[in-house]
Amino acid sequence: MSKRTKSHHPRPSMFRARTAVVAAGIGASAVLGAGVSVAADDATSAALPGVAAVxxxxxxxxxxxxxxxxxxxAEAKKAADARRAAAxxxxxxxxxxxxxxxxxxxxxGGSMWSHKHSGQDFAVPIGTQVEAVHSGTVxxxxxxxxxxxxxxxxAVVIKHSDGTFSQYAHLSQVDVHVGQNVTTGQRVALSGNTGNSSGPHLHFEIRTTPNYGSAVDPVAFLRSEGVRV
Structure with missing residues (x-):
């Protein structure tokens, strides 16, 4: 009885051992297989044309x-350059x-004027554009x-920031109004032959006040401001 019992004990232990080994092998295969699958998926994704397109x-x-x-x-530089040019x-x-x-x-002096000539005449055809010699207010x-x-x-008279006034007379057309701000070189009128005029020209004055009788030599003044008259 004791011999029969002794001879049957090892079999279940060996069966359990084999089962554990097989299970471990299956588990390892499953894990390795999953790893290979994931690696393959990554490689495939990298090779897809869509990835290159993105x-x-x-x-x-x-x-x-x-x-x-x-x-x-470039636009900001252009705007800055324009502001500098305008200034x-x-x-x-x-x-x-x-x-x-x-x-x-x-x-x-002469018979053309009751007093000495108060400005400088610029001989130009009727309809010539007359420009503000400096920025200011009409x-x-x-x-x-x-x-x-x-x-x-x-006529037109413009007040400038330095306290001087410029006057434009004998005009055929006035293009500005009192209170209007004008910039240097802006058209303010067209030359003509109106008033006491012997022919088409622009009568131009530089004054110390807005009124007649305060004129100074306009050519000398413009030259002092760098204008080659």
Missing amino acids: NSIQEQVAAQVKAVEKAKQ AKAASWVDPVNNYTLSASFGL VKAGPNGAGDGPAYGN
Whole structure:
């Protein structure tokens, strides 16, 4: 009885051992198989054309963003340059007309004037553009010399920031109104032959007040401001 019992005990132990080994092997295979599958999936994803397409789109977006930033910087520089140019122009003085011939000068005496000539005449055809010699505010504009008398015909007077005034007379057309701000070189009128005039020209004055009787030599003044008259 004791021999039979002894001879049957090892069999269940060996069976259990074999079962454990087989189970462990199956588990290891399952784990290794999953790892191989995951690795294969990663490699496949990297090789897909869609991934390359996404990368290409990202590169294009980056390039477009860079181009937009560059365009913004160029636009900002252009605006800054324009502001500087406008500021320089506002600070400068210019001739009241282009392509002219100087005729009657300041202080000239004669039968044409009740007193000595109060300005400088620029001989130009009727309809020539008359420009503000400097930025400022229109303080007089209209017929009858804009209040200075019929001898001036149609006229405009502009006050400038330095306290001087420029006057434009014998105009065929006035293009500004009292209170209007004008910039250097802006058209304010067209030249003509109105008032006490012997022919088409622009009568131009620089004054210390807005009124007749306060004129100074306009050519000397413009030259002192760097204008080659």
